[in-house]
Amino acid sequence: MPLSDVLHQDAAQVHLQRALRAGRLPHAYLFTGPAGVGKEMLATRLAQVLLCGNAGVGASASSAAAHAAAPADADVPSSGGGLFADDAGPSLFGEDTPSLFGSETEDAAAAATAKPAPADAGPVCPGKIDACGHCIDCTLFAAGNHPDYHRIHRMLAKAHPDSTVRGRKATTLSVDVIRHFLLAPIGVRPSRGRAKVFVIVEAERLSDEAQNAMLKTLEEPPPRSYLILLAGSPDSMLATTRSRCQQVSFGTLPREFIVERLQTDRSLPAESAAFLAEISQGSVGMALKYAELGLHENVALVAGAIGRAVTDPLGASKLLQDFAKELAAPLKQNQDDDEADTNASRDAQVLILAMISTILRDAQRRLVGAAPLALGDHALVARLAASADTSSLRGAIRALSRAEYQVGRSVNTGLIFDAAAIALSRAVPAPM
Numbered sequence: 001m002p003l004s005d006v007l008h009q010d011a012a013q014v015h016l017q018r019a020l021r022a023g024r025l026p027h028a029y030l031f032t033g034p035a036g037v038g039k040e041m042l043a044t045r046l047a048q049v050l051l052c053g054n055a056g057v058g059a060s061a062s063s064a065a066a067h068a069a070a071p072a073d074a075d076v077p078s079s080g081g082g083l084f085a086d087d088a089g090p091s092l093f094g095e096d097t098p099s100l101f102g103s104e105t106e107d108a109a110a111a112a113t114a115k116p117a118p119a120d121a122g123p124v125c126p127g128k129i130d131a132c133g134h135c136i137d138c139t140l141f142a143a144g145n146h147p148d149y150h151r152i153h154r155m156l157a158k159a160h161p162d163s164t165v166r167g168r169k170a171t172t173l174s175v176d177v178i179r180h181f182l183l184a185p186i187g188v189r190p191s192r193g194r195a196k197v198f199v200i201v202e203a204e205r206l207s208d209e210a211q212n213a214m215l216k217t218l219e220e221p222p223p224r225s226y227l228i229l230l231a232g233s234p235d236s237m238l239a240t241t242r243s244r245c246q247q248v249s250f251g252t253l254p255r256e257f258i259v260e261r262l263q264t265d266r267s268l269p270a271e272s273a274a275f276l277a278e279i280s281q282g283s284v285g286m287a288l289k290y291a292e293l294g295l296h297e298n299v300a301l302v303a304g305a306i307g308r309a310v311t312d313p314l315g316a317s318k319l320l321q322d323f324a325k326e327l328a329a330p331l332k333q334n335q336d337d338d339e340a341d342t343n344a345s346r347d348a349q350v351l352i353l354a355m356i357s358t359i360l361r362d363a364q365r366r367l368v369g370a371a372p373l374a375l376g377d378h379a380l381v382a383r384l385a386a387s388a389d390t391s392s393l394r395g396a397i398r399a400l401s402r403a404e405y406q407v408g409r410s411v412n413t414g415l416i417f418d419a420a421a422i423a424l425s426r427a428v429p430a431p432m
């Protein structure tokens with residue numbers, strides 16, 4: 001799949017294209033931003049560009065004419081110095097490999113000699129540097145078998161040769177994993193000669209020891225080695241790690257894009273897609289996960305609990321707690337992980353609180369005459385809007401976010417839901 005196909009991360013795309021075109025890609029990137037907005041997707045596609053045998057401008061267009069007509073040169077610095085002109089590192093593919101991006105002549109020659117792309121290779125945006133999608137490297141990459149692509153994650157501890165490491169809980173990305181799966185292979189020449197790419201997921205979970213062990217490599221990686229660290233909360237990483245990486249931030253995705261993806265990929269009706277898009281807060285990855293969990297099928301249950309809270313808050317709390325337990329089971333199955341139990345119940349509780357807040361926010365919108373975003377004309381939203389006022393709804397939403405904050409912080413689940421239900425009962429005057 002082409003690099004240019006990753007949508008709605010324009011700032012990151014422009015940044016990468018400029019660096020690629022200037023032939024001065026930094027050796028260490030830190031992609032930051034919320035989960036599920038395309039960080040790993042972009043990192044993976046960038047890795048493919050770096051490993052592809054025919055990467056270049058409009059690589060699969062197979063026509064020098066198409067390249068010459070490409071319009072995107074406008075955002076290339078005319079000095080040729082590139083965005084990172086003072087980066088002292090070697091050029092994109094090092095000194096000993098002919099650069100595909102070195103000159104117009106080489107670019108045109110590469111495009112002219114590229115094999116015609118098969119019909120299913122997918123579109124490559126003309127004018128942008130991309131992988132060709134059909135060379136041996138691209139084929140290996142697509143099959144998940146490229147020997148020079150390394151995805152580093154904390155659960156690799158379970159594949160570590162040392163049984164002591166395998167036996168430990170893999171809650172952090174440990175120094176053992178970094179030494180064995182990153183520092184050892186990065187010192188060896190690339191198997192297929194072009195480059196070596198390491199994508200480190202959940203980099204915020206790197207232990208301090210692991211980060212310290214990586215410092216020298218981040219500072220001066222072996223030639224043609226690239227590290228791309230992905231982090232949701234980079235502030236928890238050591239400043240020394242962050243300062244050695246070129247940081248690129250990723251934003252949340254437009255609501256309409258998420259709604260459309262849910263409708264096309266999951267065949268969801270518009271109202272279910274709208275509800276999940278609201279809860280996912282700009283993350284298509286989370287929205288797709290919620291669709292898989294069937295959260296949209298439980299709107300009635302949550303709406304029922306909100307209605308019940310008016311007269312029987314503790315009964316409503318019990319309903320919500322039971323739902324949290326039910327939801328935790330599939331969440332746990334999704335996590336092949338040492339923290340599955342804790343994570344699953346915490347995630348389930350947070351999700352249910354988010355569902356309630358989403359419904360209340362819709363009522364708030366309706367109250368002020370705006371169109372509800374998540375539930376449209378849902379009867380509960382109409383009833384809430386008719387019987388509550390904005391300040392009491394706001395109070396309940398605040399109480400729910402306090403409850404979200406308490407989840408996973410050693411506060412008893414029963415107490416959290418009791419407090420949330422009592423806040424709801426205060427927000428909505430009986431009878432509904």
Ligand SMILES: [Zn+2]
Binds near residue numbers: 052054055131133139
């Ligand atoms: Zn290729």
